[in-house]
Amino acid sequence: MTEIFTEQQVIADVPGLDRVRLVEFIKAEIVMPVQAPGQPEELAFRQIDVARLRLACELWDCFDLQNETLAMVLGLVDQLHGVRAELRAILQAIETLPPEHRRDIGAALQQLRKS
Amino acid sequence: MDPYEALGVSRTASAAEIKKAYRRIVKESHPDLNPGDAAGEERFKNASAAYDLLKDPEKRARFDRGEIDAQGQERPQQSYYRSYAEAPDNPYRQGQRFEDFEDLSDFFSDYLRGGRGTRGTGHGHAHGMHADGRDSRYRLEVPFLDAALGGTTRITLPDGAALEVQIPRGIADGQTIRLRGKGGAPIGKGQPGDALVTISVAPHKIFRRDGDDIRMVLPITLDEAVLGGRVEVPTISGAVSLSIPKGASSGQVLRMRGRGIAPRGRETRGDQLVELKIVAPPNVDEALQEFMETWRKGRDHNPRKGMAS
Numbered sequence: 001m002t003e004i005f006t007e008q009q010v011i012a013d014v015p016g017l018d019r020v021r022l023v024e025f026i027k028a029e030i031v032m033p034v035q036a037p038g039q040p041e042e043l044a045f046r047q048i049d050v051a052r053l054r055l056a057c058e059l060w061d062c063f064d065l066q067n068e069t070l071a072m073v074l075g076l077v078d079q080l081h082g083v084r085a086e087l088r089a090i091l092q093a094i095e096t097l098p099p100e101h102r103r104d105i106g107a108a109l110q111q112l113r114k115s
Numbered sequence: 116m117d118p119y120e121a122l123g124v125s126r127t128a129s130a131a132e133i134k135k136a137y138r139r140i141v142k143e144s145h146p147d148l149n150p151g152d153a154a155g156e157e158r159f160k161n162a163s164a165a166y167d168l169l170k171d172p173e174k175r176a177r178f179d180r181g182e183i184d185a186q187g188q189e190r191p192q193q194s195y196y197r198s199y200a201e202a203p204d205n206p207y208r209q210g211q212r213f214e215d216f217e218d219l220s221d222f223f224s225d226y227l228r229g230g231r232g233t234r235g236t237g238h239g240h241a242h243g244m245h246a247d248g249r250d251s252r253y254r255l256e257v258p259f260l261d262a263a264l265g266g267t268t269r270i271t272l273p274d275g276a277a278l279e280v281q282i283p284r285g286i287a288d289g290q291t292i293r294l295r296g297k298g299g300a301p302i303g304k305g306q307p308g309d310a311l312v313t314i315s316v317a318p319h320k321i322f323r324r325d326g327d328d329i330r331m332v333l334p335i336t337l338d339e340a341v342l343g344g345r346v347e348v349p350t351i352s353g354a355v356s357l358s359i360p361k362g363a364s365s366g367q368v369l370r371m372r373g374r375g376i377a378p379r380g381r382e383t384r385g386d387q388l389v390e391l392k393i394v395a396p397p398n399v400d401e402a403l404q405e406f407m408e409t410w411r412k413g414r415d416h417n418p419r420k421g422m423a424s
Contacts, residue, residue, distance in 0.1 A: 029252065030232045032206060032253070032254045034254045034255065034256045034315050035253065035254065035256065035270050035271065036256045036317075040198070044256065046315065047194065047198075048199035048202075048205065048206075048207075050194070050198075051194050051195060051196040051198065051199055052196050052207065053198070055195070055196040058145070061140075062134075062137065062138050062141050063138060074207070077147060077148060077196070077200065078208040079208070081150065081197065081200035081201045081205075082149070082200075082205075082208040084150060084201055084203075085202075085203065085421070086149070086202035088201070114339075
């Protein structure tokens, strides 16, 4: 979480990324660098950004996506992971309930799936 | 694994066929696009290693001639976006909304609205010829102490203008500040968009945050540990004197009440938790050595008693 990457490090780290593409990705809000007060011209990236840029470059190279399409695909990926995180949280909350409540929830889910 | 097999193509496949096969596997099996599919992840790993080899005509020819093997092409351990994507502080999914779930029940709609930092109603809805400006998103790193105690800082907008940002005290990593009306310009009579600034809190060299508490490790000397006494301890709001109990040990945690963080809207502060760490003097001089040798004679205190050997 705390590791910081500079622009040069990110370009060296992510296969297929060069400066032009990085600037385009930032413009399309595919990736948002972190601003540090005092040195706004220095772009800083975190591990999540590096992983996201890697995915963006893979998708770009593999499917020849335009920036706008890529931003949309990544937005959907974010929504998918967001929903998974919420689902995980709800399941974990259910996990802490007494067995009879869990059974009731299970039965209600079965019922909803049938209808 | 044979790279042709990993991609499911014949050894005579054209470059276009290889790309097409790889594309299909990415679509079906990329772990960031298909989370939770373990077999798919394995398939994707093999296919991307294979594609790295076969997309390069020179490497492919060398592999076909037997000069290099497929193993040499294995990718280093990749950190997938997926490993970060579900984190609640992921700045890229701060805008997620569940407004269509609100008829479910008060309980769930409160839960789904909570903690996401999604306040107010969405912008960007068109009203006839008018449309609200879009929200613009920024990420800003703030120093640890500014996040703990509050402060002001500035961000630079893409057009070069600077925008003042008030940091509310106690803001946590990943939280978003909404600056009303500082986003994109509206069309017609719409409302201007907001600027959404997601905060990253910079790490501090001494302090670590744990909810509303501050944690730190305090080095103490051998004699302070044995004899106890008062020492100066840094806190987020200046140095404070702390009493070390007689006979303190490394790892012992002392609680300094009310020296932690009070998030905005709350008056009581959390605590500072100080973990003691005994540090031996850099040189064990003769006096100390002699004293210790004398001291340990006839004593059988063993802190490792009861540990399985």
